[in-house]
Amino acid sequence: MATVIDMPKLSDTMEEGTIAKWNINEGDKVEAGDIVAEVETDKATMDLEAFDGGTVLKILVEEGDTVPLGEKLAILGEEGEDISDLIGSEDSGSDDTDSDKPKSDDSDSNDSDSDESDEEGTSGKDKKKESKDDKNESKDEKKESGKNFDPLFGDLKEGKKGGNGKQDDSDGRVKASPLARKMAEEKGIDVSRVKGSGPQGRVVKADVESFKEEDAKAKPEADKEDAKAKKTPAQPAVTGTSLQEDKEIKVSQMRKIIGKRLAESKFTSPHFYETVDIDMKKAMEVRTALNEISDVKISFNDLVVKACAIALRQNPWVNSSWMGDVIRMHGDVHVAVAVAVDEGLLTPVIRHADQKGLRDISIETKDFAERARDKKLQPEDWEGSTFTVSNLGMYGIEEFTAIINPPNAAILAIGAIRDVPVVEDGQVVPGKRMKVTMSSDHRVVDGAKAAEFLNTVRTLLQNPASMLL
């Protein structure tokens, strides 16, 4: 019996995945446990294992394609097995399967109405049959009707917007809503010259309203350009000669997820910011002393992570998450550390950071940073943080504000240690200062609570020996 390999959920935030590489070809034999593909998720490239053995009968998704969770990727089975059923129910069924489809024995099928109103049906099965039998229907329509028909809520969905805005002229009709047609007539516009933005290029009210004669004149050329434009980068809007061509880079899974999650965080959680300036003189001395005896190099970041972990234990409100109906005060302290990688950033988690010594924190952080850069981190490495530390000190950034890493309630942004003149006992003397800025989610943490936390962090870093207790 044929089995389907579909896009699995490889991380808790994953909604779609990209086939980075297929390790199999159609016709290959596969055993359970074989790595059949590499899948790029929102954060890492992961191996896709086959759970069953068999012959690869069909590969449905090409390398580089991105598909949602659960989408069929490939079909395994016995050689020569009939899988037309499996492919038939697949919207993206490819061309060469057409010959597998049962021939229609209904000679009247050509008379059946191929109008869009057919989107309603009494059951999913009937609908599919209709689509298959109806030779009048263009392939696109077949796709549309299959996708939009919901066996339960039949006509909830209308067609998807026609991607390129071009009329589907397979039957020579101009598709326009009755209102658009009437408006065009009143305005003296030939509706066939209006570019439609609705399903299958249907001209709708908005298209007629925004229609300009100049657009129509430019249209024939624009149409020709359409196909070309897809492959070549868009030209800059400004006139004149450009010295360097613009480049468009496909948005990676990681960038997509960064964009989505951080926008969500910034737009939904009310951020506020508090900054403290910390005297790092003693911390520098302690670090030098520690590094003389330690086999691994302790960084300032490690000291900050440790200080935060202890401070989180003492200020549980900061170690919390907004859950809508409740605020979850986390029992454990798991501190995420933002790590920059080529395509974006990752936030691996130092678990139970309050229980760990500086040496362990240092070793783990280095290991994470290395694996992050090699794209070897696994979901369990970045999930479950209760707080995040982001450090740009090494770039000489004096201070900055970070966006909270959901579902955390706060994030601490670490600036560089600066040489500054400070006044001690009435004398101006050289000092070492570091600014840290905390972004807090006001739904969970109030100003005073955040200040108390920052005060604890400052006290710990200014008296680093207390962290050794």
Add this chain to the structure above:
Amino acid sequence: MAQKQFREVIRDALREEMERDENVFVMGEEVAEYNGAYKATQGLLDQFGDKRVLDTPISELGFAGLGVGAAMNGLRPVVEFMTFNFAVVGVDQIVNNAAKIRQMSGGQIKIPIVFRGPNGSAGQLGATHSTAFEAFYAHFPGLITIHPSDPYDAKGLLKAAIRDDNPVIFLESEQMYGMKQEVPDEEYLLPIGQAKIKREGTDVTIVADGKFFHIAKQAADQLAKDGVEVELIDPRTIKPFDMKTVIDSVKKTNRCVVVNESHPFGGVAAEVGFQIQRDAFDYLDAPVLRVTTPDVPAPFSKKLFDLWLPGPKQVIDAVNAVTYRT
């Protein structure tokens, strides 16, 4: 003005009409001694006695017929069905007699009767206790079908129904009996067959009745946050249906989604959609879509039931489709 529950205004309407007209009487399962399965008839037995508040046996066909006979003879019965799911047993009396006798007698015999009770689904009650009958009763000429969505409308319309000389199907909902609203202290009646625009908007018309009005309202509130202004129409009476209000609205918004609890095939939404395309064809910028319970009996399983019963999300999806926002 006082805050009143849906069940209280039903009771108030019955009481006021019984005080006003001694021909009005109430009949049904558990309406008297037990004060009503949903307490809609509480206190009526004490006030009006057992000649005007009658407990019946579990025999819907029997007491529906008793009501029709009483109405033919000049009384004004209000027959309570514990739910309209049980009324299916008495449908011969409703559809063949109550609905048709006035016409068959050349107008000589009036049938001033109200059949009232909860309609539609109310959680996991299984397939046979979850049917929405608006479209079913509205199908038959001779019957008036009323489906209010809040206490204010319910009271005014029930009083009008009792005074009407035609048989009226008055549909309520188990899930709305506890719903509260400000209701005037003084007497008022509402005209049968008149829709009400309950929210004005410019982008899309939603027509929604009864319990489903509230999922449409939730959707409209959510859509307003996204900048889509919904015009929300509560038809209140399913038949005669106030199409003029709907057509006028669609001429303004150019788009319509009909939300109704009956199944899709031949349902209320189908009829409204048909009339819109006939009477407002040149004003439509998108096909009329509908949100209904699916063409499947209600499942019992919680997960399947939640999938079966449409909610605000389905309404929002439909609005997004007709406004070309998907």
